[in-house]
Amino acid sequence: MNRVSTASGPLLEVENLRVSFPGRRSELRAVNGMSYSLYPQRTLAIVGESGSGKTVSCRALMGLLPQAAVVTGSARFRGVELLGLTDDEMRRHRGTNIAMVFQDPSRSLNPTMKVGNQIAEAVRVHQRVSKAEAGQQAIELLRLVHIPVPGRRFHEYPHQLSGGMRQRVMIAIALACRPKLLIADEATTALDVTTQAQIMDLLLELQAELGMTLMLISHDLGLARSCADEVIVMYAGQIVEQASTPQLFARVRMPYTQALFEAIPRLERPSHAPLPVIGGRPPDLSALPAGCSFAPRCRRAADDCRATTPPLAEHEPGHRWACWHPIETPVA
């Protein structure tokens, strides 16, 4: 974790980002007005359930959404607007400025191509270098992500590598052009717990070494707690709570964050103790309820919650939440 001064200005500024997918009868609103700033060399975790809009919002930054998606708002990367760039302009951004690591390495890698060549390919897309030179860089990158005997692994195919190794190769490809921002979309979810710890350690180590900014997309609040500087919690396409990690876990304010936090089985909990659960399901994104989208499942919901949407406001320095009736007592 890096504690770098925030005086240098944000690397990424997202303002009122909205993504919707128009359908025949109704439109599906996947992201509904998301605003945040990300400062250089920080680690931001975006946490939420499936369908909360965390992946879609990041793919919008990379221009990786399907043609049908309607993206509005603004996302400035070092002052340059990312939304509305042409494919060519976007391609120059990807890789050098922002790179992404996806959840399932076996589906992101080409099974018929040697892993070394796949890394070299990424190098050559962005740099005018010879094949041999790119191959040398690929071996360097394999070494950077701690793959033993990189010279030999270069000539292997994805199926010859374990899941953790494949994810390392994916990271090597993402790092090929030394991006300033690396987005890891559930990068460790498909991995075993020991491998997951190794990959997270690698990401944090590379972040410090290369001075990268890291964005972790995850459903796992525990992972966010141990790796991120700052956490954003999303529900139904909106940010419902945002704070620095110590601040958030010292005092969770939004009932949804608390529900998410309590529902995770934890090692400290005694066996067989019933988990506190909330009923219901996330709302249908094509027919969002009026007022707070979490209100139908919230124990603290009152009439004002169902009438008007609470704004995401900075109620305490550095701690933003969107709730009319936040939790006052600190969580254990």
Place this chain on the structure above:
Amino acid sequence: MTSGAEPLLSVRDLVQEFVVRDYGGVKGGVVNAVSGVSFDVWPGETLGIVGETGSGKSTLARSVLQAPRPKSGAVVFRGADLVTLRGSSLLQARRHLQMVFQDPFGSLDPKWKVRDLVAEPLIAYRVGDRAARRRRVEAVLELVGLDPAGHGGRRPRELSGGQAQRVAIARALAIEPAMIICDEPVSSLDVLIQAQVLNLFEQLRAELRLSYLFIAHDLALVKQVSDRVAVMYLGKLCEVGPGEAVYRQPLHPYTRALLDSVPGAATARPAAIRGEPPSPVHPPSGCRFRTRCPRAEQRCADEEPAMRELATGHSVACHFPLVPVAEVTVRSEERIGETPR
């Protein structure tokens, strides 16, 4: 919870191997998926099995169910050794041993309606007449928190992940089993839904006095539901003990490493263990964890550690367990000094 005079399920020296074929069907090697696993599950008890991918925990579950049959060993369930049974006697013996799989959409026929899916085991075992079966289906759906009228007529794709897993559980419960084997039953669900299904498992256990063999890779999740926990590595059990004891004071270095890898602890994490599990085609000699173990010595390579009980009900298969026993006290302490932490 060691109530009852004899265990409900008793597994002894279970071995399962698969032959890998090279080009042209030549025998390429043998995958030692499960290598001599023994454990007991008592009535009303939940035994949790944790391990990484490829540790053989799913193969273990399937071998217990004789699907496919294990290479050797004994699986005594309610007094009958399933390994020796054939045909209808196996079918009848297995009636009280049901299974819930990881992906409900993969295990439920997408063309069937929920009420037919739940009725299928009743028909297979020729339980009752049509009316009795319908009553049973309704009762079981109620039990798992589904609405027989509303959900009964739907097809799996019209259900959410949590609801579909409830259907899979209802199917397992329909013929009143004594024990359910759960293989990663909540891994494909979101946290909030996962908590609901875990609570359902607990509620059913209390109401129906069920036993579970609960297999998962998530340590905290296994702790949540289990009375006793077994840790599996590369086809062998390395530690078995009461849940609280295993988590509070792990004896095997591998258990310690697994616990240290769990993210979310408020304090900084210690270094993760290095490397990756070796191939089960060529498992290491002696202790199978020795190639990644910070405490490994020559003895670990020469001699396979036997399972021994160090505290009541808490056993470990390790020459140098983390809690020093009289015989190894001095050497363990020496080792701790050298171990890079």
